[in-house]
Amino acid sequence: MSNTVTPGSHERKQGDMLDLLSGFVVELRNAGLPVSLTENLDAMEAVQHVPLEDREAFKYALGATLIKNHAHWRSFETVFEVYFSLRGPEYKIAEGDGDTDIDDLWREMQEAQEQGDGNGQGGMDGMTPEEIAQMLMQALMNGDQGMMRAMAKQSVQRFAGMEPGRPVGGTYYLYRTLRNLDLDNMLDKMMEQSREDAPGDLTSLEERLEKEEYEDRIEKFKGEIEAEIRRRLVADRGAEAMAKTLRKPLPEDVEFMHASRDEMSALKKSLGPLTRKLAARLARKRKHKRKGPLDFRSTVRNSLSYGGVPAEPKFKAPKISKPELIVIADISGSVAAFARFTLMLVYAIQNQFSKVRSFVFIDGIDEVTDFFKSTEDIQEAIHRVNTEADVVWVDGHSDYGHAFEVWWEKYGKDVGPKSTVLLLGDARNNYHASQAWVVKEIQKKARHVYWLNPEPKSYWNTGDSIVGEYGHFTDGVYECRNLRQLESFVDLLA
Amino acid sequence: MTTTSDASTDLPSTEPRFESVQQVRDALRDAQYLADDGIAGIAYLADRLQKPILVEGPAGTGKTQLAKSVAEITDARLIRLQCYEGLDESKALYEWNYKKQLLRIQTERGGDEKSEDWTDLKDDIFSDEFLLTRPLLEAITADDPVVLLIDEVDRVEVETEALLLEILSDYQVSIPELGTITAKQIPLVFLTSNNTRELSEALKRRCLYLHVDYPELDREKEIVLAKTPGITENLADQIARIVRSIRNLDLKKAPSVSETLDWARTLMLLNIETIDEQTAKDTLSILLKYQTDIAKATKELSVDD
Numbered sequence: 001m002s003n004t005v006t007p008g009s010h011e012r013k014q015g016d017m018l019d020l021l022s023g024f025v026v027e028l029r030n031a032g033l034p035v036s037l038t039e040n041l042d043a044m045e046a047v048q049h050v051p052l053e054d055r056e057a058f059k060y061a062l063g064a065t066l067i068k069n070h071a072h073w074r075s076f077e078t079v080f081e082v083y084f085s086l087r088g089p090e091y092k093i094a095e096g097d098g099d100t101d102i103d104d105l106w107r108e109m110q111e112a113q114e115q116g117d118g119n120g121q122g123g124m125d126g127m128t129p130e131e132i133a134q135m136l137m138q139a140l141m142n143g144d145q146g147m148m149r150a151m152a153k154q155s156v157q158r159f160a161g162m163e164p165g166r167p168v169g170g171t172y173y174l175y176r177t178l179r180n181l182d183l184d185n186m187l188d189k190m191m192e193q194s195r196e197d198a199p200g201d202l203t204s205l206e207e208r209l210e211k212e213e214y215e216d217r218i219e220k221f222k223g224e225i226e227a228e229i230r231r232r233l234v235a236d237r238g239a240e241a242m243a244k245t246l247r248k249p250l251p252e253d254v255e256f257m258h259a260s261r262d263e264m265s266a267l268k269k270s271l272g273p274l275t276r277k278l279a280a281r282l283a284r285k286r287k288h289k290r291k292g293p294l295d296f297r298s299t300v301r302n303s304l305s306y307g308g309v310p311a312e313p314k315f316k317a318p319k320i321s322k323p324e325l326i327v328i329a330d331i332s333g334s335v336a337a338f339a340r341f342t343l344m345l346v347y348a349i350q351n352q353f354s355k356v357r358s359f360v361f362i363d364g365i366d367e368v369t370d371f372f373k374s375t376e377d378i379q380e381a382i383h384r385v386n387t388e389a390d391v392v393w394v395d396g397h398s399d400y401g402h403a404f405e406v407w408w409e410k411y412g413k414d415v416g417p418k419s420t421v422l423l424l425g426d427a428r429n430n431y432h433a434s435q436a437w438v439v440k441e442i443q444k445k446a447r448h449v450y451w452l453n454p455e456p457k458s459y460w461n462t463g464d465s466i467v468g469e470y471g472h473f474t475d476g477v478y479e480c481r482n483l484r485q486l487e488s489f490v491d492l493l494a
Numbered sequence: 495m496t497t498t499s500d501a502s503t504d505l506p507s508t509e510p511r512f513e514s515v516q517q518v519r520d521a522l523r524d525a526q527y528l529a530d531d532g533i534a535g536i537a538y539l540a541d542r543l544q545k546p547i548l549v550e551g552p553a554g555t556g557k558t559q560l561a562k563s564v565a566e567i568t569d570a571r572l573i574r575l576q577c578y579e580g581l582d583e584s585k586a587l588y589e590w591n592y593k594k595q596l597l598r599i600q601t602e603r604g605g606d607e608k609s610e611d612w613t614d615l616k617d618d619i620f621s622d623e624f625l626l627t628r629p630l631l632e633a634i635t636a637d638d639p640v641v642l643l644i645d646e647v648d649r650v651e652v653e654t655e656a657l658l659l660e661i662l663s664d665y666q667v668s669i670p671e672l673g674t675i676t677a678k679q680i681p682l683v684f685l686t687s688n689n690t691r692e693l694s695e696a697l698k699r700r701c702l703y704l705h706v707d708y709p710e711l712d713r714e715k716e717i718v719l720a721k722t723p724g725i726t727e728n729l730a731d732q733i734a735r736i737v738r739s740i741r742n743l744d745l746k747k748a749p750s751v752s753e754t755l756d757w758a759r760t761l762m763l764l765n766i767e768t769i770d771e772q773t774a775k776d777t778l779s780i781l782l783k784y785q786t787d788i789a790k791a792t793k794e795l796s797v798d799d
Contacts, residue, residue, distance in 0.1 A: 038699055042543065046702075049542040050515075050535070057515060060535045068698040070550060070689075070705040205771045205795060209735045212742065216711075277692045379744060 152224035292316035330425030361403035364393030401435035427467035527563035546683035554750020634677035
């Protein structure tokens with residue numbers, strides 16, 4: 001990393017620095033990250049001790065003082081990259097003014113290329129897609145960081161087709177660039193190449209390791225492309241305008257229904273600590289419960305040792321009521337992720353309930369309690385729910401009415417005054433009969449009935465959603481779009 | 495270049511221990527601890543800002559070792575407080591030496607009566623002499639340089655965390671009978687946590703936060719090379735790559751750095767130059783500690799396609 005003094009090193013001046021940092025903190029708070037006043041002051045002090053030219057050190061100094069939860073790091077990083085993207089030498093967008101290492105490298109690379117096949121054209125524009133693919137493959141196979149970065153830069157310039165002022169998000173440009181580079185194919189080609197290069201046959205272990213190494217490099221390369229697009233977008237429209245669109249939500253704020261694959265895995269990771277936290281809180285809630293009602297018998301019995309004076313009142317032990325939980329979840333495509341997370345959360349804290357039974361449905365319904373009983377691994381159980389549960393009756397489109405009806409016939413008798421019934425789904429019934437009477441019957445017998453809906457409230461009862469019809473017979477319909485809302489509901493439940 | 499903030503004016507000034515981030519990094523390297531930029535940078539900042547570091551991350555990634563190594567490079571004594579459920583004041587902060595106090599009273603009684611007033615006696619038995627210092631108090635009363643390590647702080651209950659707050663923010667301990675004892679020098683403080691529960695905001699706010707994750711491929715290779723004498727570069731590379739591959743699987747407990755090192759040492763003892771599938775399978779039990787994990791990894795590593 002180059003350590004040259006920034007052109008903007010006048011920013012060292014205290015006042016500017018203060019403004020800059022308070023702007024940054026505001027941006028962090030906008031992204032939902034909790035930053036307290038003391039932490040803000042710490043950050044101000046911390047940056048005085050690191051050289052401003054060293055971007056990484058600057059980032060770590062801010063991170064260590066402002067971010068106290070690892071799950072928030074990604075969001076922090078994005079805000080940081082956007083906010084400071086145009087400050088610092090190696091991050092400026094060089095188009096032709098070759099004064100950075102990367103541009104030098106790029107020139108060298110081209111010279112080598114020219115000597116190689118003698119087509120003396122400059123710039124990537126003159127190259128055929130095959131040649132570019134070839135060069136990229138070389139860069140990836142050698143694992144050459146600088147080269148990969150240069151390639152990312154050039155690919156974005158050539159393929160993304162970015163136009164100034166065009167109000168299109170970064171994902172669109174990313175998609176265009178990646179489509180042209182065809183990285184999936186690249187992996188196969190690289191594997192082939194390394195098989196050829198190897199002296200003997202690759203064992204399957206070696207092959208696996210090679211493949212993972214390449215996948216890792218390709219991921220890094222994608223990251224470089226993403227960063228480059230972000231830099232260009234910010235340069236075009238300014239950091240303030242882009243901060244909002246490029247913001248990455250915190251894992252607990254990610255919407256279940258629209259989570260990308262990356263976000264899903266981040267969600268899964270944050271579910272662990274979250275459930276531990278929740279379980280600890282619930283256990284404490286139980287422990288700190290007030291004393292039970294006065295135990296008259298015991299008080300009188302005890303008064304004998306005080307000569308009949310009831311000096312020491314005795315209380316009954318508080319009754320610990322652990323609800324019996326029945327979860328009935330829609331697992332059709334649109335809400336599958338939500339159902340999965342709710343089931344995972346419920347089973348992770350199942351010792352807070354006396355019994356948990358779970359059913360899943362699309363248009364047919366099946367009990368999946370045994371999947372969770374037979375294994376300790378919740379992930380595996382969820383996998384079995386997805387693959388083995390018999391939930392399709394006719395066409396595999398949600399039919400709440402039919403599923404509820406069948407459920408009531410088969411299991412309705414198991415609902416008792418101790419049961420709490422959770423219904424999960426968006427209640428998009430594809431215009432089938434609602435059979436809302438089932439929910440009404442459940443409500444009569446059960447202690448509580450709740451409906452959790454992963455859709456935003458404004459979408460309820462629009463189109464084929466009939467959540468209001470069912471909700472009428474429940475003790476409450478809750479919006480559960482993200483982990484935060486789900487957590488606060490479960491807190492209320494147990 | 496340092497301006498002292500309001501909060502630290504009443505604290506004793508301690509000379510900075512480190513010159514630069516690079517120096518921290520080099521020194522740690524000499525002490526056989528391979529830090530990345532983040533770790534070295536935050537250790538440097540903690541010294542400059544006189545703040546504790548909260549180190550969080552999966553088990554076996556060298557959190558405790560970091561404190562030990564920092565103690566080593568600063569020539570400081572390491573004072574360690576191992577946290578556990580049920581830890582209390584008398585084990586963490588201080589305790590009155592009850593037996594000695596009793597003896598003292600007894601001897602008074604033995605002499606001629608009424609020679610000493612009760613108030614004198616009281617002042618006497620509640621003095622330094624009868625105070626048993628526990629790690630936290632010891633750390634701030636020490637004259638020599640110390641590094642305080644509060645290990646696995648997530649194991650104590652939320653209520654007990656409050657014990658730490660005073661010492662972490664003001665470097666002082668209040669004892670009702672004696673008054674407030676202020677630190678003679680500011681020790682470097684490390685708190686480690688395996689993240690089994692969320693720590694309180696109050697505690698987090700007082701600390702710098704450092705997340706130590708499993709190392710990147712290259713750093714892990716370096717660690718193996720540094721900590722396993724006589725290992726070939728080729729083998730270290732292979733080890734690091736296989737370990738990364740295993741960590742990518744969805745396991746109950748991913749192999750930690752210390753387990754990687756155990757594995758490397760085992761392979762050295764077995765005189766193995768290159769790892770093939772069979773050796774990998776035979777020695778997996780050193781990397782993984784759950785039967786289900788071992789079964790999963792064996793299955794994954796031997797896929798033929």
